[in-house]
Structures are given as structure tokens and as C-alpha cells.
Amino acid sequence: MQAPWELEGSRITKEDKDSLIRLIDFDQKHNHYKALHFKLTMLMINIFIFTMAKYYFQFSVFPGSHPLIDVVFNERNIILDLFINVAFLFTTTLTNNLKEKAKSDFKSLKAEIVDLSNKEWYKKYDGANSEIFDYLYKTYKIRINHKT
Numbered sequence: 001m002q003a004p005w006e007l008e009g010s011r012i013t014k015e016d017k018d019s020l021i022r023l024i025d026f027d028q029k030h031n032h033y034k035a036l037h038f039k040l041t042m043l044m045i046n047i048f049i050f051t052m053a054k055y056y057f058q059f060s061v062f063p064g065s066h067p068l069i070d071v072v073f074n075e076r077n078i079i080l081d082l083f084i085n086v087a088f089l090f091t092t093t094l095t096n097n098l099k100e101k102a103k104s105d106f107k108s109l110k111a112e113i114v115d116l117s118n119k120e121w122y123k124k125y126d127g128a129n130s131e132i133f134d135y136l137y138k139t140y141k142i143r144i145n146h147k148t
Contacts, residue, residue, distance in 0.1 A: 001139060004131040011125060012132075019113055020132070026106040027142055033099035040095055044088040051081045113144050 005012040005020060053059075054076065061073040071077065072084075125132070136142040 001135065004128055004135050011128065013124075016116075016124075019109065020136070023106070023109050023113060023142065023144070024136075024140055026102060026109055027140055030099065030102040030106050033095060033102050037092065037095040037099050040088065040092045044085070044092050047088055048085055051085060054081070110142070110144060 003020075004010060005017045054073075062069055063074060064070065072080070133144060136144060
């Protein structure tokens with residue numbers, strides 16, 4: 001499905017087209033950081049659980065196969081384990097900040113477009129506005145025809 005602003009004979013101005021494209025980019029960026037944050041959080045939780053289990057239960061992962069595997073997984077080195085957990089905590093916090101920044105950018109641009117759509121949008125694009133709203137919702141699940 002082609003975007004309504006890219007169709008031949010579209011009356012949508014370049015500024016509005018650029019705003020809609022930026023809105024889609026911000027939404028995709030937010031979704032990317034949200035998925036990345038979730039994956040890193042789950043990885044951090046699994047590493048934390050493995051680290052705690054390593055100190056409470058006697059087990060070994062591929063003993064003697066490689067010295068690096070022995071150092072990371074089999075030996076009880078509290079400094080290394082704390083470093084790995086803190087590194088993942090820092091990375092998760094960083095991705096959370098990036099996710100929140102992308103979310104605020106998306107919401108501010110969306111609010112700007114919604115304010116325009118309530119005032120000027122219906123006057124400028126009388127027939128095309130429902131096509132634009134439907135395209136954005138069906139393709140990207142973005143609603144700009146009302147405030148949320």
C-alpha cells in the first residue's frame with residue numbers, strides 16, 4: 001500500500017509530508033528501542049539468576065573445555081560476576097533512556113500534528129485526511145486524528 005502523500009496528484013504540502021515521514025521514523029525508532037530494552041532486560045535477569053544459582057548450587061558448564069568458559073561460568077569470581085551484572089544494568093538503563101527519549105520525541109511531534117489536524121488539516125486536505133489517517137493506522141498503528 002502506497003502512502004497517500006506519495007500518490008500522483010496529491011495536494012499534501014512538503015512540510016506536512018516531511019512531518020508525517022518524521023512521525024513514522026520516530027515511531028519506528030521508539031519501537032526498536034522498546035524491543036531492544038526488553039531483550040536486554042530479559043538477558044540481564046537471566047544472567048543474574050545464573051549468577052545467583054552459581055553461588056548456591058554446585059554445577060559446572062562444559063568443565064575443562066576452554067579456560068574462558070571455566071573463568072566466566074564455572075569459577076566463583078565475585079568481582080567478575082558483579083562487573084558483568086553491573087555492565088548489563090548500565091546497558092539496560094542506557095537503552096531505557098534512549099527508549100524514553102524516542103517516546104517523548106514521537107509524542108511531541110504527534111501532539112503537534114494532532115493540533116494541526118484539529119485546526120488546519122481538515123481545511124487543507126478535506127478529502128485526503130481520512131485516507132492519511134487510515135494509512136497511518138493500518139500500516140504503523142499510529143492514530144493522529146484524535147488526542148490520546
